[in-house]
Amino acid sequence: MAIKKLLIANRGEIAVRIIRAARELGIKTVQVHSAADAEMLAVKMADEAVNIGPPHAAKSYLNIEAILKAAKETGADAVHPGYGFLAENAGFADAVEAAGLIFVGPRGDSIRVMGDKVAARVAAEAAGVPVVPGSDGRVDDPEHARHIAMAIGFPIMIKAAAGGGGRGIRIAHDMGEFETLMPQASAEAKAAFGDGGLYIEKVIERARHIEVQILGDGQRAVHCFERECSLQRRRQKVWEEAPSAVLPQAVRDKLCASAVALAEAVNYRGAGTLEYLYDDETHHFYFIEMNTRIQVEHPVTEMITGIDLVREMIRICGGEPLSIRQEDVRINGHAIEVRINAEDPARNFQPAPGTVTALRIPGGPGTRFDTMLYQGYQVPPFYDSLLGKLIVWDGTRSGAIARMARALDELGVEGLPTTKPLHQLLARDASIAKADFHTRWLEPWLEANAHRLNS
Amino acid sequence: MAQLLSPLPGTFYRRPSPDKPAYKNDGDKVAKGDVIGLIEVMKSFTEVKAEAAGKITFIAENEEPVMAGQPLAEIG
Numbered sequence: 001m002a003i004k005k006l007l008i009a010n011r012g013e014i015a016v017r018i019i020r021a022a023r024e025l026g027i028k029t030v031q032v033h034s035a036a037d038a039e040m041l042a043v044k045m046a047d048e049a050v051n052i053g054p055p056h057a058a059k060s061y062l063n064i065e066a067i068l069k070a071a072k073e074t075g076a077d078a079v080h081p082g083y084g085f086l087a088e089n090a091g092f093a094d095a096v097e098a099a100g101l102i103f104v105g106p107r108g109d110s111i112r113v114m115g116d117k118v119a120a121r122v123a124a125e126a127a128g129v130p131v132v133p134g135s136d137g138r139v140d141d142p143e144h145a146r147h148i149a150m151a152i153g154f155p156i157m158i159k160a161a162a163g164g165g166g167r168g169i170r171i172a173h174d175m176g177e178f179e180t181l182m183p184q185a186s187a188e189a190k191a192a193f194g195d196g197g198l199y200i201e202k203v204i205e206r207a208r209h210i211e212v213q214i215l216g217d218g219q220r221a222v223h224c225f226e227r228e229c230s231l232q233r234r235r236q237k238v239w240e241e242a243p244s245a246v247l248p249q250a251v252r253d254k255l256c257a258s259a260v261a262l263a264e265a266v267n268y269r270g271a272g273t274l275e276y277l278y279d280d281e282t283h284h285f286y287f288i289e290m291n292t293r294i295q296v297e298h299p300v301t302e303m304i305t306g307i308d309l310v311r312e313m314i315r316i317c318g319g320e321p322l323s324i325r326q327e328d329v330r331i332n333g334h335a336i337e338v339r340i341n342a343e344d345p346a347r348n349f350q351p352a353p354g355t356v357t358a359l360r361i362p363g364g365p366g367t368r369f370d371t372m373l374y375q376g377y378q379v380p381p382f383y384d385s386l387l388g389k390l391i392v393w394d395g396t397r398s399g400a401i402a403r404m405a406r407a408l409d410e411l412g413v414e415g416l417p418t419t420k421p422l423h424q425l426l427a428r429d430a431s432i433a434k435a436d437f438h439t440r441w442l443e444p445w446l447e448a449n450a451h452r453l454n455s
Numbered sequence: 456m457a458q459l460l461s462p463l464p465g466t467f468y469r470r471p472s473p474d475k476p477a478y479k480n481d482g483d484k485v486a487k488g489d490v491i492g493l494i495e496v497m498k499s500f501t502e503v504k505a506e507a508a509g510k511i512t513f514i515a516e517n518e519e520p521v522m523a524g525q526p527l528a529e530i531g
Binding site: 036054055056058059342343350351353381382383384385 | 463464465466495496497498499518520
């Protein structure tokens with residue numbers, strides 16, 4: 001192993017997860033942290049800790065200079081970015097390598113290509129991966145836009161080429177609306193981003209969110225099958241499973257092969273996830289984007305394949321070739337993860353930082369709790385609300401759901417509200433039992449069940 | 456002189472977004488109910504409103520971490 005000392009440029013439960021993997025590989029760890037995070041679990045676990053700045057993330061976890069300085073001062077030879085913060089910042093990956101350190105992730109150029117919506121779509125099409133029907137890149141000519149709209153059919157989503165985070169998105173249901181909305185969307189994009197460029201895409205109305213985990217060493221890639229994350233609130237994943245309960249084997253084979261083809265086409269290095277929309281009536285899948293990092297929900301894949309994804313990405317980025325052969329990756333049983341957030345389901349999921357006065361962690365067969373919590377820990381208000389992930393495995397999906405219900409009943413976090421009551425209801429819901437859901441299922445369900453969440 | 460206290464723990468912002476001007480500047484006249492800043496708690500934003508009318512003087516800075524009950528500004 002080329003890596004001797006790994007700096008973790010992240011916080012919370014993923015920092016804990018990375019330290020565990022590093023320790024099993026005999027690698028020393030350096031945990032950087034903000035002034036608000038001096039007492040976090042990863043700081044207590046790591047071999048060394050360095051305060052890199054004030055609570056505000058822009059001044060600490062997003063401060064590239066401070067992170068590289070900490071690496072230099074501690075003699076770290078590699079940096080793991082986790083997820084969020086700088087994980088998909090190509091400039092950070094470049095800066096880490098320019099400083100003579102190993103970046104535990106893809107090369108900056110891979111992040112750049114896959115992080116750009118239009119470039120990622122072009123790369124996917126070139127690798128033969130189906131994409132959502134739409135314009136190949138931006139459309140500036142209204143006549144051309146009308147022509148594409150006719151060809152792909154309504155409803156159509158109009159997006160700002162320079163946009164992000166849902167801004168500037170319009171949905172047209174027919175040509176009349178399309179004619180009205182195109183100039184509006186262009187004007188709004190121009191005002192918001194200084195660029196009126198648009199692109200258009202077919203709206204896949206009743207889609208499921210299915211994603212494929214891949215590992216690549218820069219030349220070869222393997223897939224570790226799919227996860228389904230259709231249960232979402234405000235585009236945030238709430239409940240994740242592996243494998244998907246609804247994917248026919250022939251479709252699964254095609255989907256996973258397409259992910260490997262795209263990963264190999266861009267010479268992908270490390271762990272990555274290709275996200276797709278899946279129409280369970282037509283069995284069509286469409287690539288939407290690639291996440292060039294380890295994901296929050298990676299444990300469900302680990303539970304069904306037995307592969308330690310975090311350890312593998314450290315090994316690969318440390319220079320070892322991919323040790324896994326595709327034929328050795330098999331699906332065993334079913335895994336489910338739920339996100340335990342510091343949010344109050346009885347108050348419209350208002351975030352609620354506070355002090356953990358008591359903690360009971362579930363155990364028993366097939367039960368895993370990846371968390372940053374300990375008794376007495378003060379959850380700071382400055383970062384996202386994820387406290388931990390409860391993951392269960394069993395031989396069958398129905399067994400896993402029953403185990404999730406049991407494990408949730410065992411979990412006790414006192415001192416602050418959490419999303420546990422939501423998951424307790426979901427684990428006993430008839431539609432969930434039948435896997436009868438899609439990406440827009442949960443929000444109406446939350447409205448209809450609001451009275452049951454007011455505990 | 457009345458102190459305006461932070462209703463929540465989090466990060467205090469004096470602007471609606473990084474590329475926009477501040478809601479209010481020191482010495483501005485504010486009316487009761489005027490938005491004078493935001494508190495970010497775990498990526499969720501809550502508006503802070505003036506509880507009285509008068510001339511505002513800020514105590515907390517933009518992007519400053521604040522505790523619940525910490526004075527953000529004086530209005531008088």
